[in-house]
Amino acid sequence: xxxxxxxxxxxxxxxxxxxxxxxxxxxxxxxxxxxxxxxxxxxxxxxxxxxxxxxxxxxxxxxxxxxxxxxxxxxxxxxxxxxxxxxxxxxxxxxxxxxxxxxxxxx
Amino acid sequence: xxxxxxxxxxxxxxxxxxxxxxxxxxxxxxxxxxxxxxxxxxxxxxxxxxxxxxxxxxxxxxxxxxxxxxxxxxxxxxxxxxxxxxxxxxxxxxxxxxxxxxxxxxxxxxxxxxxxxxxxxx
Numbered sequence: 001x002x003x004x005x006x007x008x009x010x011x012x013x014x015x016x017x018x019x020x021x022x023x024x025x026x027x028x029x030x031x032x033x034x035x036x037x038x039x040x041x042x043x044x045x046x047x048x049x050x051x052x053x054x055x056x057x058x059x060x061x062x063x064x065x066x067x068x069x070x071x072x073x074x075x076x077x078x079x080x081x082x083x084x085x086x087x088x089x090x091x092x093x094x095x096x097x098x099x100x101x102x103x104x105x106x107x
Numbered sequence: 108x109x110x111x112x113x114x115x116x117x118x119x120x121x122x123x124x125x126x127x128x129x130x131x132x133x134x135x136x137x138x139x140x141x142x143x144x145x146x147x148x149x150x151x152x153x154x155x156x157x158x159x160x161x162x163x164x165x166x167x168x169x170x171x172x173x174x175x176x177x178x179x180x181x182x183x184x185x186x187x188x189x190x191x192x193x194x195x196x197x198x199x200x201x202x203x204x205x206x207x208x209x210x211x212x213x214x215x216x217x218x219x220x221x222x223x224x225x226x227x228x229x
Contacts, residue, residue: 001169034215036152043202043219044152050209055217087152091206091215095168096142096154 006099029092111220129203
């Protein structure tokens with residue numbers, strides 16, 4: 001199975017801050033990676049697909065980069081509605097695997 | 108618009124089975140795989156398996172092999188996930204999710220159901 005190591009597990013940031021979250025795959029997964037945002041009591045929502053493509057309707061302050069084994073989700077200027085938990089998901093091979101999640105909290 | 112609407116919350120006793128439904132609308136049900144993902148309270152997301160609604164073919168994570176069955180009824184665009192021999196550790200929110208098409212790949216998840224809470228308690 002491909003292991004996805006996500007870091008940090010949590011972070012505190014202020015509105016307007018630039019935030020970066022990383023996922024590392026235990027083996028190369030091309031660009032078969034998505035990023036998801038989840039708010040309490042809600043289903044996850046996809047932000048980024050194919051590692052760097054912005055999902056329709058998602059604000060442009062979200063961006064993704066990377067290929068192979070190292071991937072990054074960046075929020076260029078954190079907004080109040082961005083406080084949530086973020087997950088990466090690899091879909092290069094079965095079983096699909098998620099990162100452990102990053103909780104973004106208000107500083 | 109794509110919608111996945113799941114059945115309501117369930118409370119089950121240890122050893123029992125639960126069957127969760129997921130009704131799809133807004134797209135051609137048989138054209139996209141369905142995945143099932145679960146999330147225990149305060150925990151991360153755990154992928155359980157996939158189903159091709161057209162063929163009925165399935166694949167399950169090793170952890171759930173022998174306990175999970177994913178099926179569908181194409182006439183009503185509904186997918187089902189049945190989990191047997193329930194134990195307290197199976198208490199979680201269960202999500203169905205649609206898989207986006209990817210050329211030459213197995214596809215990521217693009218749309219999610221609202222989730223179904225399954226509580227296992229004696």
